[in-house]
Amino acid sequence: MLSIHEQIATVTLTATTMTTQLAAQLRDVAEQLQYAEQVSIVIIQATSPHFLPYVEDDGGVGHYAFYNQVTMMLEAWARLPQVIMAVIDGACAQIGLSIACLADLRIGSEATTIAHTGLALGGVAKRFSQLVGKGVAMHVFVGGHVMDAQEAQLRGFLRVEASPQAAVEQLAKQLSAQSKIAMQYTKESILRGSDLTFQQALLHEMDLYMLVQTSHDRLEGVEAYLQKRAPQFKGE
Numbered sequence: 001m002l003s004i005h006e007q008i009a010t011v012t013l014t015a016t017t018m019t020t021q022l023a024a025q026l027r028d029v030a031e032q033l034q035y036a037e038q039v040s041i042v043i044i045q046a047t048s049p050h051f052l053p054y055v056e057d058d059g060g061v062g063h064y065a066f067y068n069q070v071t072m073m074l075e076a077w078a079r080l081p082q083v084i085m086a087v088i089d090g091a092c093a094q095i096g097l098s099i100a101c102l103a104d105l106r107i108g109s110e111a112t113t114i115a116h117t118g119l120a121l122g123g124v125a126k127r128f129s130q131l132v133g134k135g136v137a138m139h140v141f142v143g144g145h146v147m148d149a150q151e152a153q154l155r156g157f158l159r160v161e162a163s164p165q166a167a168v169e170q171l172a173k174q175l176s177a178q179s180k181i182a183m184q185y186t187k188e189s190i191l192r193g194s195d196l197t198f199q200q201a202l203l204h205e206m207d208l209y210m211l212v213q214t215s216h217d218r219l220e221g222v223e224a225y226l227q228k229r230a231p232q233f234k235g236e
Contacts, residue, residue: 002029007176009039009082013046017054018095023069030076040180040235041172042080044099045087045165052096053115067121070095074122077102081184083175087168088112088158101127104187105171106157107164114147114157116140130194132157179217180235 003010011029015022033042046052056066077084077099086103088096093115100106100114101124116124120141129137132155139145152158161167175183185208193201212218217233224231 001025002032004036004039007038007040007180008172009033009036009042011042011044013044013052014048016046016048016050016052017056018052018070019056020066020069023066023073023095027069027073027076030073030080033080033082034076037235039082040178040183041176042082042084043087043168043172044084044103045168046089048090049111050090050096051086051088051092052099053091053093055094055118070098071122074098074102078123081187082180083183083187085168085172087164089164091115094118095121097128098122098124101131105159105168107159107161107168107171108149108152109162109164110149110160112149112152112158112160114140114152115145117144131155177230177233179215179221179231179233181215181217181233182212185212 001011001013003012011026013022033039074095083105084103085105085107086100088100088106088108090111091113092100092108093113094117097114097116098121116128125137125141128140132140136147136155140147147155147157149158149160153160159167189201189205189208193204196204217231217235220233221231
């Protein structure tokens with residue numbers, strides 16, 4: 001499921017259905033990645049034509065245990081400091097949509113569809129509405145609207161590419177050459193800043209800016225510019 005090459009970690013899903021076992025595995029992967037200091041980019045993708053559009057159906061037996069495991073898994077992924085990129089091809093719904101909303105960058109194809117039925121779980125209602133707007137989220141979650149790839153791109157939820165896998169790999173390679181600490185602080189300023197007042201967000205951004213200014217990567221960036229060479233960032 002998990003492979004790591006230099007600064008890029010790739011998580012590959014081979015199932016279309018979220019089960020208790022899969023949720024536990026994904027939680028373990030997230031907890032492992034949280035302490036993988038060498039990793040700056042996390043790619044999550046699926047080998048099947050779809051991105052986890054189905055959930056386990058046990059007829060109500062162990063229902064609470066299943067959703068509790070899924071919630072803990074999603075919380076673990078939400079804590080990841082790295083940039084998360086999702087390759088979303090085909091149908092994306094249910095827990096698949098919850099994971100997609102946790103990604104920082106989402107790339108799909110013309111075959112991608114976004115949908116959700118049933119109760120929201122793991123913060124997906126809040127995250128999805130923040131990404132596409134409350135009105136659109138209502139149509140998807142309450143009205144049963146299925147969003148196609150072009151609409152998802154228009155709403156800013158998805159970037160459509162002819163070959164999403166290749167596009168993600170190329171972008172991940174480009175981002176891995178940048179400062180890990182700068183990317184993580186930028187991600188934090190966007191995610192945390194959206195829940196703060198404007199003045200609080202300004203102060204939070206200033207705090208992060210000062211941390212970056214005192215980092216080794218900042219000095220390396222200046223030296224590389226003056227010496228007209230490619231910077232060698234260490235994430236410190």
